[in-house]
Amino acid sequence: MPEQILIxxxxxxxxxxxxxxxxxxDVTTRVGSGHVSSSYSSVxxxxxxxxxxxxxxxxxxxxxxxxxxxxxxxxxAAPIFYTVLANAGYFDRKELEGLRTVNRRAEGxxxxxxxxxxxxRLETTTQSS
Numbered sequence: 001m002p003e004q005i006l007i008x009x010x011x012x013x014x015x016x017x018x019x020x021x022x023x024x025x026d027v028t029t030r031v032g033s034g035h036v037s038s039s040y041s042s043v044x045x046x047x048x049x050x051x052x053x054x055x056x057x058x059x060x061x062x063x064x065x066x067x068x069x070x071x072x073x074x075x076x077a078a079p080i081f082y083t084v085l086a087n088a089g090y091f092d093r094k095e096l097e098g099l100r101t102v103n104r105r106a107e108g109x110x111x112x113x114x115x116x117x118x119x120x121r122l123e124t125t126t127q128s129s
Contacts, residue, residue: 004059006051017043017044020046024080028099034078034099035076038076040080042074042077043080046084050088082095
């Protein structure tokens with residue numbers, strides 16, 4: 001998996017966004033479900049962040065301490081988010097075939113604990129009497 005994909009040519013970034021749109025349309029059509037319009041309205045933002053050199057990440061080291069954190073607040077844009085993560089090298093694109101399937105990485109809405117760059121930790125505390 002690549003460390004980070006960087007596209008510096010504006011035309012190449014536009015083409016990457018177009019390719020991501022086609023992937024979202026393909027995967028949502030195959031599973032017969034998903035919010036294409038929410039994904040399409042986010043594609044340029046995610047393309048710029050992940051492939052335009054804005055976000056610092058290492059897909060081969062998802063817990064890299066110096067990485068930037070991205071918070072997706074629009075859960076209906078999950079198809080584009082998963083597609084971008086797969087294209088960035090976080091997981092195999094074949095996993096997109098399980099889009100919107102419970103107990104798979106690409107469920108209907110992102111589940112932090114199932115994503116490769118999750119920082120969710122279980123911590124226990126004890127109370128003294």
